[in-house]
Amino acid sequence: MNSPVYITSIASVSPLGKTSEEIWERYKDPKHLISSHDFNGMTGYAAFLPKELKEELAQFRDSKPHFRNLDQSVLYAVFASREAVKRSGWSVGGNIGINIGSSRGATQLFEKYHASFLNLGKAEILASPSTTLGNISSWVAQDLQSSGPEISHSVTCSTGLHAVLNGIAWLQAGMADKFLVGGSEAALTPFTIAQMKAMKIYASQYLDFPCRALDMEKTRNSMTLGEAAGVLCLEKNPENSIAKIGGIGYATEKLKHSVSISANAECFQKSMKMAIGAIPLDEIDAVVMHAPGTQKGDKAEVNAIREVFGEQHPALTSNKWKIGHTFGASGILSLELAILMLQHQEFIPVPFSVFQKAPKQLKNILVNAVGFGGNAVSVLVNKS
Structure with missing residues (x-):
């Protein structure tokens, strides 16, 4: 790295919750947050957002008419980005660069619109604009009224950390002073679960810990999915930072x-x-x-x-x-x-x-x- 880059805040929504305090307390609890769900007649193990956070996000969706047509991956990103910017002390409307990506993008809306197309033989009006990957950073920028660059990308499971690389590159090139980076995923759908099962990498047993990550003695694959969005605020010379x-x-x-x-x-x-x-x-x-x-x-x-x-x-x-x-x-x-x-x-x-x-x-x-x-x-x- 040519010069240091600092993290001035981080915010997320995940099965762990949304505040730093509740996230830390759940990390200290040795219990997992994965449960069994019925995905249209197919059993799968997954970790959803907590019920109270789901309810808060539903109210957030209803707070503005245009939010109601957004995929949850976009909504999660907007919600987390607001909180990250608030924690960093950044002014809304500033020259903030945004790079928030997603491995799969608008999964839920895409599957909904595709099912409708198969049933009706024609696409719905918002099928295209509401399912493009660019929705994520674009809508975050709209919500924050920012004037910096907006980037959305997919590099599959390393998408979030690639966003960090991109933000650092822009900052070190002197092309931006502040950058909001992260990833968002709301892909707990029947088709997504079926894809993971087809590769034979998905958990098939509900053990005390369905996902056996770092169990070097496991005899079968045990990947499970969760849903989340997480964003960081990056700066080169901040007055305050939480990490470097x-x-x-x-x-x-x-x-x-x-x-x-x-x-x-x-x-x-x-x-x-x-x-x-x-x-x-x-x-x-x-x-x-x-x-x-x-x-x-x-x-x-x-x-x-x-x-x-x-x-x-x-x-x-x-x-x-x-x-x-x-x-x-x-x-x-x-x-x-x-x-x-x-x-x-x-x-x-x-x-x-x-x-x-x-x-x-x-x-x-x-x-x-x-x-x-x-x-x-x-x-x-x-x-x-």
Whole structure:
């Protein structure tokens, strides 16, 4: 990185809730937030937003007429962005750059409009404008009345951390002073669950912990999905900040299959080394892993960490055992966990994992994400 970039606030909506206090308390509770649901006659395990937060978002949707035609992925992003900007102290209407992406975009509306097309033989009027991926950043910009650039993108499950890379690039190029970055995903639909099951990576047993992320002894895949939006406010020289981005890394590896990853996750090895830079390896205290709960995915990432750090690697954790995989928002929620651990100086382990030993301190935490296509991103975050 050419110059430091700071996080002045973070806000999210997820199965953990929305306030920093309730999110932290739920992280400290060793229970997961995944439950069994009926998706049009098909059973699937997923982590939804809490009932009270769903009700608040329903009222938020009704607060403005144009909100009623938005997909939930857009609504979640608008809601979280308002809170992030408020926490950062930014003025509404300022020159704020926005990059909020999504792996799947307007999933619920797209499936609704497609079902209507199959039934009626014609598309509804708002089918196209309300299902484009650009809806997310565009509507956040409309709501915040910002005048900066607006970017929406999909890099599958590493989308949120790629947004962080983009925001940093704009700031360091001097093309923006403030950037709002993140990811949003509301893809808990029958078709999405069916797609995950078709790849045979989805949890098929309701155990004490349906998602066995970082259980290195699991004998089957156990990925589950969750829904969430998370956004960060980034600045170069803020008066106040909650964390500093100490390094960024990215890499793409050659694939043998469209959803594969190499046994030692070469992409992660490269992205982690780039993010760490010249910092001594023994000063990295923890890694918040991507760890989706699949056998090959979890093992490959652990192998990559051992290749970089050796057997005396940092403490390892993940949040997907608790809230499921939130696709494009997942990297931001992992960053949120890292920031909370830095603030509270407390390590949150995976209850059933062998990687439970807490580090002596929490100063530098590495956050990983990877998506279909072999694209990995690592972000090093430390106390500001």
